[in-house]
Amino acid sequence: MTSLEGIETEETVTCLHMTFYHPCQEKKMMFRCLNFCKREQVRADEMAKFGRDSNVCHYNLMDTRVSRIQFSLQFYRKLNSSEFCFEIKNMSKKTKLIVDQTELGYLNKIDLPWKCIICFGDYQILAEVQEGESVDYFETHLHLAEVPILQERCLPSPQPVPETGISYSLFPSEGKSPIEVDENE
């Protein structure tokens, strides 16, 4: 029997790749409810919510320092354009959400750049959008980073910091990136 189930139309699907890093992730506690193995479909009319409350957030971070809903992502179409875009909104009253250089307070939101670094607390997420055509749904693909995504440029460094700390060039194709590790490793 040929497995044709799961195949829908021939159109491509927008995929949001998100590579997570946390300094304490060796214990894998905070990420243990995230699915790093496979892409997940999200209906275009639903918000993708990340946070501690699994009743509300599909993307559940198991960490008491994380807010009930930390942030949400919505998929939308720009006015007078066929372009799709994601918008990120800080849903945490306690923690700022930093998207590249922009600091978002509670209920602030901005368009997610096609490639950006999202930070809150000790969390670092590299977000990269892979364009697609489907208007019905988008996909998320979560990855885990072994090394910090964000280089701490503000700290005084007596010696030049090697470039290996920066993992800012992922997904040239669908292949695996050097920093991507399996959840079960």
Added chain:
Amino acid sequence: MTSLEGIETEETVTCLHMTFYHPCQEKKMMFRCLNFCKREQVRADEMAKFGRDSNVCHYNLMDTRVSRIQFSLQFYRKLNSSEFCFEIKNMSKKTKLIVDQTELGYLNKIDLPWKCIICFGDYQILAEVQEGESVDYFETHLHLAEVPILQERCLPSPQPVPETGISYSLFPSEGKSPIEVDENE
């Protein structure tokens, strides 16, 4: 016993007044699940969804021509500002959503003007925002219009149309407006 329950903090709450009109509303079918009697609280981190699917939409329009989710409203705070704002998003693949002069296709969204007319199909909604301070929730207050909200300016009119058809000056205070009628009338 003095009823103090329900009283929260002293802060004011942003209230979105929405006055609904549909040419067939005498039968009251499409609006029979809307609560025109009292204000309703919506958590600031929730979307207010309007549509046919009562499993998804709190504001349920009982009409087979209405989409599962027709449109949604989100409450947010403008970046580098303390100002709150609503954003409206068309969630219908079949029907355009018109906000004043702006036509929104599926998944298009715009900031809701403080006072505007929202149209889709035969529905007309006058939306008016009453500013408040609370960051935790906002309120909706639904009203029913007896006469059309939108004057059909495009139709040729052999005689001047009296101004009474336009109900574009509501809520000078919390009092009832002339066109507001009770759901049970």
